[in-house]
Amino acid sequence: MAWDPRPLGGPERPDPRDVARSVWKHLGPRIRGRLPLLVLGVLVALGALTAYAQVEPDEVGVILRLGRFIGTVEPGPHLRLPFGIDRINKVPVQRQLKAEFGFRTTRAGVQTVYGGDKPELAREALMLTGDLNVAVVEWIVQYKIKEPYQYLFKVKNVESMLRDISEASMRAVVGDHSVNEVLTTGRQRVASESKVLLQGLADRYETGVEIQQVVLQDVNPPDPVKPSFNEVNQAIQEKERAINEAYAELNREIPRARGEAEEALRAAEGYAIERVNRAKGEADRFVRIHEEYRRSPDVTRRRMYLDAVADALQRAKQKVVVDESQKGVTPMLWMDGGKAPATAGATAKTQEHP
Amino acid sequence: MNRTLAALTVLVIPAALVGFTSAYTITEHEQVVITRFGQPRGQPIAEPGLHFKVPFADTVHRFDKRWLDWRGDPNQIPTKEKKYIWVDTFGRWRIVDPLRFFQRLRDERNAQSRLDDIIDGETRNAIASFALIEAVRSSNRKFEDDEYFAEIEGAEALEKVTLGRDKLTRQIRDRAAEVVKEFGVELVDVQIRRINYVDEVQLKVFDRMISERRRIAERSRSEGMGRAAEIRGQRERDLKAIRSEAYRKAQEVTGKADAQATRIYAEAFGRDPEFFQFLRTLEAYPKAIDASTSLFLGTNSEFYRYLRTSKRQ
Numbered sequence: 305m306a307w308d309p310r311p312l313g314g315p316e317r318p319d320p321r322d323v324a325r326s327v328w329k330h331l332g333p334r335i336r337g338r339l340p341l342l343v344l345g346v347l348v349a350l351g352a353l354t355a356y357a358q359v360e361p362d363e364v365g366v367i368l369r370l371g372r373f374i375g376t377v378e379p380g381p382h383l384r385l386p387f388g389i390d391r392i393n394k395v396p397v398q399r400q401l402k403a404e405f406g407f408r409t410t411r412a413g414v415q416t417v418y419g420g421d422k423p424e425l426a427r428e429a430l431m432l433t434g435d436l437n438v439a440v441v442e443w444i445v446q447y448k449i450k451e452p453y454q455y456l457f458k459v460k461n462v463e464s465m466l467r468d469i470s471e472a473s474m475r476a477v478v479g480d481h482s483v484n485e486v487l488t489t490g491r492q493r494v495a496s497e498s499k500v501l502l503q504g505l506a507d508r509y510e511t512g513v514e515i516q517q518v519v520l521q522d523v524n525p526p527d528p529v530k531p532s533f534n535e536v537n538q539a540i541q542e543k544e545r546a547i548n549e550a551y552a553e554l555n556r557e558i559p560r561a562r563g564e565a566e567e568a569l570r571a572a573e574g575y576a577i578e579r580v581n582r583a584k585g586e587a588d589r590f591v592r593i594h595e596e597y598r599r600s601p602d603v604t605r606r607r608m609y610l611d612a613v614a615d616a617l618q619r620a621k622q623k624v625v626v627d628e629s630q631k632g633v634t635p636m637l638w639m640d641g642g643k644a645p646a647t648a649g650a651t652a653k654t655q656e657h658p
Numbered sequence: 659m660n661r662t663l664a665a666l667t668v669l670v671i672p673a674a675l676v677g678f679t680s681a682y683t684i685t686e687h688e689q690v691v692i693t694r695f696g697q698p699r700g701q702p703i704a705e706p707g708l709h710f711k712v713p714f715a716d717t718v719h720r721f722d723k724r725w726l727d728w729r730g731d732p733n734q735i736p737t738k739e740k741k742y743i744w745v746d747t748f749g750r751w752r753i754v755d756p757l758r759f760f761q762r763l764r765d766e767r768n769a770q771s772r773l774d775d776i777i778d779g780e781t782r783n784a785i786a787s788f789a790l791i792e793a794v795r796s797s798n799r800k801f802e803d804d805e806y807f808a809e810i811e812g813a814e815a816l817e818k819v820t821l822g823r824d825k826l827t828r829q830i831r832d833r834a835a836e837v838v839k840e841f842g843v844e845l846v847d848v849q850i851r852r853i854n855y856v857d858e859v860q861l862k863v864f865d866r867m868i869s870e871r872r873r874i875a876e877r878s879r880s881e882g883m884g885r886a887a888e889i890r891g892q893r894e895r896d897l898k899a900i901r902s903e904a905y906r907k908a909q910e911v912t913g914k915a916d917a918q919a920t921r922i923y924a925e926a927f928g929r930d931p932e933f934f935q936f937l938r939t940l941e942a943y944p945k946a947i948d949a950s951t952s953l954f955l956g957t958n959s960e961f962y963r964y965l966r967t968s969k970r971q
Contacts, residue, residue: 371708438854476796553893566904588926620953625965
């Protein structure tokens with residue numbers, strides 16, 4: 305475990321003053337005449353180091369010479385007056401900066417984790433709407449530094465000032481909208497109006513910042529009220545559904561009824577055509593028969609009568625012919641079309657229908 | 659060599675000392691008040707760059723030239739209608755007269771606490787003398803809601819804003835600015851950062867919001883049912899209209915046809931009604947008499963009479 309004994313370290317340590325004296329004795333004669341040169345050399349080296357500055361691509365350098373602003377420099381290497389005579393303040397003018405309200409991204413990256421349950425964050429997001437209701441609004445402000453001079457020298461604590469005016473302008477806008485607008489239809493307008501207002505304030509406060517976007521994130525009613533807001537949405541759905549169902553029923557039945565009406569009408573028209581045609585036909589037939597009949601009415605009449613009776617008799621099942629000269633004879637009716645019992649005194653002629 | 663070194667030391671070191679204690683710089687965002695043995699000397703200096711003073715005797719007091727922020731403590735204040743709210747304000751100010759500022763307040767921390775007193779007081783006065791709505795809304799803009807949302811929401815908030823948030827904060831600003839002027843401080847802006855209900859009030863507000871939403875929900879449901887009933891009624895009406903219309907037209911058509919037929923028959927048969935009756939009766943026999951019919955006929959009948967006799971009639 306022990307280290308190797310140091311080759312230089314003896315049991316007795318040399319007095320540091322002795323060492324210095326011996327170093328001076330050896331080096332002294334050599335540098336004695338050149339001490340000012342040495343000092344100068346160190347100064348030059350220091351000067352060279354402090355004269356060089358580099359401005360990164362997304363930045364701009366603001367140069368102060370003995371505290372006075374003399375200009376800005378673009379990205380790249382730069383020489384300045386050394387020993388702190390020139391100071392360069394680097395301001396990231398190209399970078400897009402972001403402020404979050406009502407939540408904080410606790411782990412940026414592929415998945416952004418929102419941590420929004422701390423009481424301060426809750427207060428940040430809670431605001432009164434124009435109808436004196438309460439809404440929870442989370443939003444972000446994206447901005448860029450457009451005037452590095454203003455950003456550095458016009459406002460103390462620019463970041464916190466920006467947060468303050470962001471909150472104030474968002475609340476001013478939300479305070480002029482109803483809770484319903486803030487939650488639903490007016491979101492876009494709230495965002496754009498508060499952007500305009502915020503830019504106005506940022507300019508008035510000489511922050512040197514350009515607001516690029518105000519984006520509303522989650523906008524919700526406060527937790528205790530949420531279920532009732534959902535109920536409203538549900539009720540609106542129900543309303544739509546009831547109306548749609550009623551319309552569906554209407555659409556199902558009305559066209560069918562129209563079709564059926566058309567059907568009935570066509571049928572009636574069919575009946576009408578038939579009826580008239582039949583009437584015309586029958587009338588025509590009658591006229592023709594009648595014309596022939598008029599020429600020899602008696603014969604025709606008898607012939608027609610006899611034809612008809614013959615035909616009728618042919619159809620009938622039972623024919624009973626009664627001689628009316630025989631008085632007091634009552635023909636027997638039989639229920640069944642079977643045998644005809646001969647009735648005394650009656651001449652019954654029975655014919656079976658073929 | 660040693661003598662020159664000694665001379666150098668004797669001359670250079672005090673000279674450097676005097677130089678460093680007499681020169682000072684002012685940066686872009688600073689302004690300076692010089693005092694000599696505690697006595698203010700000359701005008702405050704705001705020009706950035708290199709400056710000189712009398713060494714050891716003069717002291718440099720630096721003050722910020724920038725806009726400074728002031729943040730009020732959240733304050734529980736009753737409004738005119740006795741609603742308790744938290745009001746959280748912030749402001750923007752700057753030191754315009756560093757000498758006076760130095761004399762009256764000495765430093766920023768002191769100034770902050772004086773501003774607290776003054777602005778908080780003015781805020782309290784302003785909030786307490788106006789209705790809550792004046793601090794919340796900035797205009798009388800009409801909400802673009804469905805009419806029934808508006809009807810319910812309007813109930814409380816319908817009262818017109820006469821002042822609005824902007825003018826209210828401007829009033830706070832004006833009054834406070836007047837007071838702080840004597841400190842060499844210019845107060846340019848006071849803004850309301852947050853307004854929130856005090857917890858107990860908030861609970862009541864939540865209750866109100868819940869009941870409002872219920873009303874809206876109920877109304878929406880009932881409107882849905884009403885509209886559905888209306889549509890069903892319309893459907894019923896249309897159905898009846900369509901069907902009866904069809905019936906009427908059909909009857910009209912058939913009636914016309916019947917009438918026409920009747921006229922045709924009458925014209926034709928009217929030539930000889932007796933013959934018509936005869937013909938029709940004969941034609942009816944085959945229809946009336948079928949296989950199940952039993953006929954009783956007397957020998958007196960025209961057809962059978964020749965069964966009995968061959969005599970001429």
